[in-house]
Amino acid sequence: MRRKIPSTTALICFEAAARHESFTKAAQELALTQGAVCRQIGGLEAFLNVELFRRSRRGVKLTEAGLSYSRQVAAQLDAVERDTLSVMRQQGANVIELAVVPTFGTQWLLPRLKDFQQRHPDVTVNLTNRTRPFLFADTTFDAAIYFGDADWSGTQSHRLMGENPVPVCSPALLAGQSTLEAERIAQLPLLQQSTRPYAWRQWFASTGINVECDMTGPRYELFSMLAQAAMHEMGIALIPPFLIQRELQEGRLVVANRYALTSDKAYYLMIPERKVESASLRAFRDWLVSQAQAYSAQA
Numbered sequence: 001m002r003r004k005i006p007s008t009t010a011l012i013c014f015e016a017a018a019r020h021e022s023f024t025k026a027a028q029e030l031a032l033t034q035g036a037v038c039r040q041i042g043g044l045e046a047f048l049n050v051e052l053f054r055r056s057r058r059g060v061k062l063t064e065a066g067l068s069y070s071r072q073v074a075a076q077l078d079a080v081e082r083d084t085l086s087v088m089r090q091q092g093a094n095v096i097e098l099a100v101v102p103t104f105g106t107q108w109l110l111p112r113l114k115d116f117q118q119r120h121p122d123v124t125v126n127l128t129n130r131t132r133p134f135l136f137a138d139t140t141f142d143a144a145i146y147f148g149d150a151d152w153s154g155t156q157s158h159r160l161m162g163e164n165p166v167p168v169c170s171p172a173l174l175a176g177q178s179t180l181e182a183e184r185i186a187q188l189p190l191l192q193q194s195t196r197p198y199a200w201r202q203w204f205a206s207t208g209i210n211v212e213c214d215m216t217g218p219r220y221e222l223f224s225m226l227a228q229a230a231m232h233e234m235g236i237a238l239i240p241p242f243l244i245q246r247e248l249q250e251g252r253l254v255v256a257n258r259y260a261l262t263s264d265k266a267y268y269l270m271i272p273e274r275k276v277e278s279a280s281l282r283a284f285r286d287w288l289v290s291q292a293q294a295y296s297a298q299a
Helices: 008-020 023-030 034-048 064-090 102-119 199-206 223-231 245-249 279-298
Strands: 053-056 059-062 094-100 123-129 143-148 155-161 166-169 190-193 236-239 266-272
Touching (some): 023 034, 059 064, 094 102, 094 279, 102 279, 123 279, 143 279, 166 223, 199 236, 223 236
Antiparallel strands (some): 143 266
């Protein structure tokens, strides 16, 4: 069935004319005559059976329908341009499109990625933030790193490491003490991670105490946000140490209690089954798993 889509030339002319609110300026930008731009937009209005511009002796002005359509067309043309440039850049290149949970990507993976580049200079790894599972068939991703239970249909999973978060805070909150008992921590503002809503409840339960307000406190989506809030003395947070190594080394954050919360969930590299034979993905998988094993052994 033929798609109900106007010509690309008409859409490009319309987007430029809408942005400038001028057929003349659009023609200059596109290296066309004003008459050619007028004909393209006239044909587009006929195709849509909608008036996109009001014409007068003083020039043209978008109608409400034209304004709404111009925003949608501009966004779609931008997306087509991005995809086109991406294909052009990747022509003949060996590229891995990797979806990764944000803080893990910036704090743990990126500092080590140079090693992979040196070992495999012919492979480029692109990172994009994704916090939850998705359908690989609906995206351009070749693999993903996420935190969960590896229950992801149609994929092959490779365990990297657990989280094992510990309570951390600004040194100021310790008030000269080297550590805080669980009962004292319960009296402080508890910074919550929105994707781990039961973390504090599980931590207190594992220490053998019940805290009534263990799920109250400001919520943040990313561990990096939790770390910033903790450094600014807004409360105490449960964060995996490997995500805040620099902050701990520099003394901006301190471990308030060394009792770590263990979890059945972990960070996994997920590769769709249709991609498991890719040589570049196999190389990245082997390198990443070895890096995670080396870190876990050292930790």
